[in-house]
Amino acid sequence: MLKLSKKVEYGLIAIRHMASIESITTAKEISEHYKLPFDLLAKVMQKLSKNKIIASHQGIHGGYKLAKSADSISIMDIIQTIEGHIPGIVQCIDEGLEKCSIHQNCTIRNPLHKIQENLESVFNNLKVSELV
Amino acid sequence: MLKLSKKVEYGLIAIRHMASIESITTAKEISEHYKLPFDLLAKVMQKLSKNKIIASHQGIHGGYKLAKSADSISIMDIIQTIEGHIPGIVQCIDEGLEKCSIHQNCTIRNPLHKIQENLESVFNNLKVSELV
DNA sequence: AAACTAACGGACTTAAATAGTCGTATTATA
DNA sequence: TATAATACGACTATTTAAGTCCGTTAGTTT
Known part of the structure; x- marks a missing residue:
């Protein structure tokens, strides 16, 4: 729980690699x-x-290279691209309140939502150029 | 990925419930x-x-109630208790560098470690008394 | 034009983590 | 002594993540 997927991990490594070299890579x-x-x-x-x-x-002689500057790519961009959406730390944040079995009685949604926002801002603010 | 487990979710709900009532509950x-x-x-x-x-x-006529005040229980306490340890967002943070296949060549460990610390401080600083 | 090598993309299998269940023992109280 | 609560290990099912396989498409070079 609370883990990044291997896909995201590999994506970060690849992007970081491309940011550190100028030429095309495969x-x-x-x-x-x-x-x-x-x-x-x-x-x-x-x-x-x-x-x-x-x-x-x-x-x-093909391959890949960064399409934009390393300081304009956030970790959030990478996560969102690979996972398809910004994951929520609990289901009701991820998929909406309707799918929650607790609904009305839920007492923890608001505080968790704040944690979620905090987490997202960390990923939003961290750019590939800072991956050092 | 990046989700709290149901166990932690249920734990939070239960703790939150006990914090809101005085008497014993089951x-x-x-x-x-x-x-x-x-x-x-x-x-x-x-x-x-x-x-x-x-x-x-x-x-x-048994049951449970909080063993300490709601402002002295952090979300981190609850996660750590239920999961057994503080989870790391990637394996090399969670289980140590040795188990990482990348080792020397890893370029993302340090920045991810900073994210980890940030996340942990959020969970450390949020107390049950603030779960509103 | 043919051969080569790289990206592209869908279907599939395997493995691991999470969620949930079952059975039984223990303990305090009315 | 019947009842209702916690305690705890073993098990099963479900879901998600990880990895593999197969073929296709597209530029380059010879």
Whole structure:
């Protein structure tokens, strides 16, 4: 619980790697350098590419590089891209109050919502350029 | 990912409930009031009891109540009690650097550690008395 | 034009974590 | 002594995450 997924972890590593070099790089290169499972990493990078966080180039000397500056990419951008949405720390925040079995009687939603906001602001404010 | 477990959620609800009433209450009462699975809730309350966060009384008119004041119980206390340890957002923070496949080449551990600390301080500083 | 190598993408399998259940023992009280 | 509560271990089911496999598409180079 309260863990980042491996996909997000791999995404962060890949982005961090691309931020540290100028030239184009490939999924294979990164997977070998950091010993990450190629297929999974490749998919993560494809998602990052679809969301224009990194730019892809197909073909024999293709690969990826950052599509924008490292200080304009937040950790939140990466999480959101890979997970599809900003995860909520509890279901009623994640999927809405309706799906909550407790509903009216729930006494913890408001305070948890504040924790959620705090967490989100941390991820929003931390940029790839600060990943050092 | 980045979710609190149901056990922690149920624990928070139970603690919050006990903080709002003076008298002794039971796992059955809470499970019915909030429609939570009895067995699971009961186990959570047993853990809270073993860690002296709540006090238990067996026997026919037994039950639980807070063992200390609501402003001296942090959310972190509850999470730690129920989960056994403070969870880390990534494995190398949770279980130590040795178990990390990336090791030397890891470039994201330090920044993630800062996020971790931030998260922990939020949970540390939020007390049960503020669960409103 | 053919061969090569990289990204692209869907379907699938495996593994791990979480959630929930069941059975039984213990303990205090009316 | 019957009852109603906690205590606790073992088990099952469910869900989520992680990883794999297969084929396709697209630029490059020879």
